[in-house]
Amino acid sequence: MSTVSWITARGLFGRRRFLLLLPLPVLLLTLAILSRSLGVDPGEWGPAVLVGLGLAVVLPVVALIVGTGVLGAEIDDGTVVHILTKPLPRWQIILPKLAVAAGVTAVTVAVPLYVAGVLAHSVRLGVALAVAASIGSLAYCAFFVALSLLTRRPVLLGLVYVLIWEGLLGNFVSGTKVLSIQQYVIALADRIAPTEMLATNVSVPVASVMSALIAVGFTALAVDRLRSFSVAGETS
């Protein structure tokens, strides 16, 4: 494990906001287990819990907390200077941080989604959701890490993207669906395990290419922005 990822992981789990990660996956699991044990028809609760809660809320919000936490939190409190005053090419800082963020997000989201998918339909759906959510984790985290370097309010802007763009506009303006990580994740999951639970809006090739483009593009952008990272003077 590289020193950058070690510090990043310690910083992530050492902060109290880490606890924010727990409630949403727990809620997802609870709802799935409850619905199953009460014998509700999976066709009724499946789409709401798996997509409405799991892919539309739990995945992006966890990715937002973690993705802005690995770099944005260090920029906020100034500790990022310790890593930046080292003779490291900047990609050696961004890539480990992104890896930690995407990994933590994937584990936090994929495990409850897998269980919920199994309860709702089949092991195959569980695996499909877990795999698609992991790909989504990488795309979301790359976006939120880059956002940490583009603005001083990454959490706010990230929330606007998740809630307004993906959540609200996605329902009314069909064009925004082509630029929505959530739609890519749904399309990819449906490709791996075709069921009637996932309503896809974008094609699988579009979803794959766009996910890759977002992950690579925003990572490259983050590396470039970190090269020109400026510390704002506080006393002068």
Place this chain on the structure above:
Amino acid sequence: MTTISAEPAAPATPASTLDLAGVSRWYGNVVAVNDVTMRLGPGVTGLLGPNGAGKTTLLHMMAGFLAPSRGAVTLDGSPTWRNPDVYRRLGLVSEREAVHTFLSAYEFVLASAKLHRLPDPEAAARAAIALVEMEDAQDRKIGTYSKGMRQRTRVAAALVHDPQVLLLDEPFNGMDPRQRLHMMALLHRLGDAGRTILFSSHILEEVEQVSGTVQVMVAGRLAASGDYRTIRRLMTNRPHVFRVSSTDDRALAVALMAEESVTGVELGRDGLTVRAGDYGAFTRALPKIALARSLRVRSLTPEDESLESVFSYLVGS
């Protein structure tokens, strides 16, 4: 068990020079740093100036954390902006008390050593911690440290790769006099070993023990630079107004008028207002006068001790 000398070894590589050539930095219409040219070589240099003079902006440009709007900052010929390689030779202790509070000092300094890819990070971390005398507390979480201890830990982390140049932004902030003395001694040891040390401060009294050169910044410009003693003399010999109260103000006023350094005395209800032509001579003479007349001085307050007045006096001379 090996013993680690607290004395830094002489740098293996030749001394480094930090060059600023016509450096300016502005934010919109506000000019924070205005056409500063200076060359920093081995030894200790103090960067002095009141708050808002542009010291931090200048330091950030030196450390590669801010692009100059005009001019160039170079370390041994290579620019510091967008050039992480300069950190092989440069260390920075920023003003913000930003530390990973969840790590111990040893873990923190060791992480720095590893990030520098040092051949023996454990030994380097132990040596740096010994240098700042933090061995006793090195395994405690940084969150439990006092301000001075955190500062020393940060200095250790900045020194772990034995840099030729060390920049410190307000390193004495919040330190008690003993810690300040200790830090100053450390900086001098490093400077004497051939390293280029620059620290900033807005409190003149903090830099009393500096033996090196001083750069004075006022309102974004380099107002004075040179030997510390020369500048110190300029500062202490400046005309000054004091408020003095004693057991017998009238008797003291009479005695003071005979004193050469005093240019005027005004007798007020609650004490004397004394105009002194020479800060140093007056403050040395006052106790003797009081003692000779068996007077007790209740209070002595410099009237215009605000930094701005001191600095503007410096700019004028």
